[in-house]
Amino acid sequence: MTILIEGLSKRDAEDLLEFELKNRIFFEEMVHSRGDEYFTPDVFNNILAALLDEQFQGLSQFYLIKDRTKNGLGRINLVDFDEFRKVCHLGYRIGQVYTKKGIASKALAILLESLTDTTIEVIKAKTTTNNIASQKVLEKNGFEKIVGTSDEQFEINDQKVNFIFYKWTKGNQL
Structure with missing residues (x-):
């Protein structure tokens, strides 16, 4: 599947909210819930405006992952x-319905290739011990485990997990 990443903009609000709502239960299997209030249009639009302001200030970069027909497949952020x-931090x-198709790996590769004109030299990431797919995505794209797992254990979906920390260094790509 051919994919692309596009910078997040205000015009994406309705599609992004629909994507988050459609995948809410799935996402909450791996990460803590954002809470019901997050998904109300007014709150969601205020959060999006704050993210776009952060992006405008150069503090973050937010992208939508799309197929060639511009269908939203996911998100990826620095x-x-x-x-x-x-240094900055990665999230995606x-x-x-798009998992297990290599989309996260491809999107991350595209993002990393786009960093040629930036001062960022290190990207940090974390995932949970139960999220094997995310671990594979990071490792496939040249991220190395650092510090092992966190000592702090927490519960998601009645499962005790820890964080695993990763680091990507510019120039050390696969």
Whole structure:
């Protein structure tokens, strides 16, 4: 499947909310719930406006993952830019019907290839011990495990998990 990533904009609000609602139960199997209020249009639009402001200020980059017909498949983000340390943090989520198709790996590869004109040299990421698919996506794209797993254990969907931390360094790509 051919995919592309496009910068998030205000015109994406309705489609993005629909994507999040459609995949809410699936996402909450792997990450904590954002709560019911997040999904109300007014709150969602305010959150989107704040994200777009953050993006405008150069503190983060938010992208939608789409197929060639512009159908939304997921999201991928670089957040918490630290220009002094030249580091930021990665996040992504793929809609349930699009999992196990290599979309997250392809989107991450596209994102990493786009970093040639940026000062970012290190990208940090984390996933949970039960999210094997996400671990594979990161490792396939040259992320290395750092520090192992967190000591802090927490519960998602009645399952005890820990975080696993990863780091990608510019120039060390596969």
